[in-house]
Amino acid sequence: MLTVNAVAATSATDPLVRTTVERRDVGPRDVLIEIRYAGICHSDIHTVRGEWGKVPYPLTVGHEIVGVVTEVGASVTRHQTGDRVGVGCMVNSCRECDNCKAGQEQYCLTGNTGTYASVDRDGTVTQGGYSTHVVVDEDFVLRVPESIPYEKAAPLLCAGITTYSPLSHWKAGPGTKVAVVGMGGLGHMAVKIAAAMGADVTVLSQTLSKKDDGLAFGAESYYATSDKETFKTLANTFDLIVNTVSAPIDMAAYLGMLRLDGTFVSVGAPPEPLPVQVFSLFNNRRSFAGSSIGGIAETQEMLDFCAERGIASEVEVITADQVDEAYERVLKSDVRYRFVIDIDTLR
Ligand SMILES: [Zn+2]
Ligand SMILES: [Zn+2]
Numbered sequence: 001m002l003t004v005n006a007v008a009a010t011s012a013t014d015p016l017v018r019t020t021v022e023r024r025d026v027g028p029r030d031v032l033i034e035i036r037y038a039g040i041c042h043s044d045i046h047t048v049r050g051e052w053g054k055v056p057y058p059l060t061v062g063h064e065i066v067g068v069v070t071e072v073g074a075s076v077t078r079h080q081t082g083d084r085v086g087v088g089c090m091v092n093s094c095r096e097c098d099n100c101k102a103g104q105e106q107y108c109l110t111g112n113t114g115t116y117a118s119v120d121r122d123g124t125v126t127q128g129g130y131s132t133h134v135v136v137d138e139d140f141v142l143r144v145p146e147s148i149p150y151e152k153a154a155p156l157l158c159a160g161i162t163t164y165s166p167l168s169h170w171k172a173g174p175g176t177k178v179a180v181v182g183m184g185g186l187g188h189m190a191v192k193i194a195a196a197m198g199a200d201v202t203v204l205s206q207t208l209s210k211k212d213d214g215l216a217f218g219a220e221s222y223y224a225t226s227d228k229e230t231f232k233t234l235a236n237t238f239d240l241i242v243n244t245v246s247a248p249i250d251m252a253a254y255l256g257m258l259r260l261d262g263t264f265v266s267v268g269a270p271p272e273p274l275p276v277q278v279f280s281l282f283n284n285r286r287s288f289a290g291s292s293i294g295g296i297a298e299t300q301e302m303l304d305f306c307a308e309r310g311i312a313s314e315v316e317v318i319t320a321d322q323v324d325e326a327y328e329r330v331l332k333s334d335v336r337y338r339f340v341i342d343i344d345t346l347r
Contacts, residue, residue, distance in 0.1 A: 002022070003021075003023075005131065006019055006021040006060045006131035006132070006346070007323055007346065009048035011057060012049045013049075016324055018320065023135045024135050029073050029137050030072075031071075031076060031138050032070050032133060032134075033067040033135075035065055036342075037151045037153075037154045038129035038130050038341045039159070039185075039338055039341075042184075044061040045327050045330060047059070048061055055117065059116060060128050061129075062115070063128055063158055064129065064155050064340075065128070066084070066144055068082060069085055070133075073138075077138070078141070079143075084150070085141050085143060086143075086153060087129065088158055089115055090106060090115060091126060091136050092113035093106075094109070105140075106294060107292065113126060114126060116129075131346070132346050132347055142299055143300065154338075155315065155337075156189070159185045159186045159313065160193070160313070161294040162189075162292075163189045163242060164298070165295075165298055166265045166267060167190065170263050172197045174199070177199070179202045179234075179257065180194065181242065182204075183203055183337075185338045186244035186268070190244060191203060191217040192218055193305075201220055202221045204230070205223075206224065206226050207224050213336065213337075231256060235256050236258070238257050241258060243266040243268050245270075246269050248272050249270075255276070255286055255288065260284045261285050262284060263287040263289055264287070266290050267290075276288055313337065313338050314336055315338050316338070318339050318342070319341070320341055323341065
């Protein structure tokens with residue numbers, strides 16, 4: 001066992017504390033990673049505050065992890081000491097079900113093993129990336145290309161793949177019109193990736209306050225959803241709408257912006273149901289879909305794509321003592337566009 005420094009939540013309401021967590025000994029197929037940066041995802045906040053169910057406190061969250069390999073098990077072939085690597089939202093899956101065999105481990109029929117708050121194969125509860133080190137099975141460790149700085153790569157492991165996967169699945173590219181709803185951590189990556197894929201991108205944000213950024217990230221146009229005219233102007237326009245917002249929205253109004261065979265896909269997860277009138281799907285043969293992160297091979301493809309196209313996350317680097325403050329700012333949408341913890345401040 002390796003005892004390493006970490007930041008943990010001890011309850012839904014108390015501030016996070018500096019503590020230690022145990023990492024298992026490096027097994028034959030394991031990789032020991034010295035973590036350099038860990039991104040702060042909205043899911044971390046939902047989880048530690050108990051909004052997504054019972055929490056095994058004390059809990060260390062964080063599933064946007066980048067660092068360097070410092071030790072590998074005897075049978076490891078995919079990584080070696082000194083490699084730049086990343087770990088996203090899952091650290092294992094059954095590997096035998098139809099979905100795992102199809103490379104869609106995120107949809108493992110027995111449930112994937114989450115990077116934190118999941119029960120691991122050895123019966124322990126997984127602890128996430130707000131920590132100096134982590135031990136992960138080599139198959140769930142990604143290569144981080146040299147050209148992407150560590151801190152800008154971290155958010156790609158959740159925000160990047162969560163938006164890349166639906167954009168790729170629904171074939172965003174030249175000749176397609178894509179709308180991105182929300183300009184936060186997920187939204188800003190959706191804009192960059194969709195634009196890099198060659199799609200004509202529109203941002204739909206509550207206000208126009210981030211318009212300059214949106215256009216700089218590659219969007220062609222930018223509309224405020226607080227303006228009712230937006231929905232009339234953009235009726236029957238998009239092939240794909242990627243919704244990154246985790247709040248209730250007027251589904252009929254958004255579906256009305258889809259053109260023939262268009263799809264509205266939600267990657268944001270509002271706690272309440274989103275009611276849909278089936279009639280709003282009849283027109284233009286529209287679809288309403290969901291999507292969850294991406295498979296391991298697809299996550300590698302996304303990292304390589306971002307490196308090739310020279311795109312990465314916009315980040316604000318913070319210390320390990322600023323996480324509570326960062327959470328409050330995330331809840332107020334006061335971040336451009338992702339907080340990333342400098343893990344050197346935890347050593
Ligand atoms: Zn996340
Ligand atoms: Zn499986």
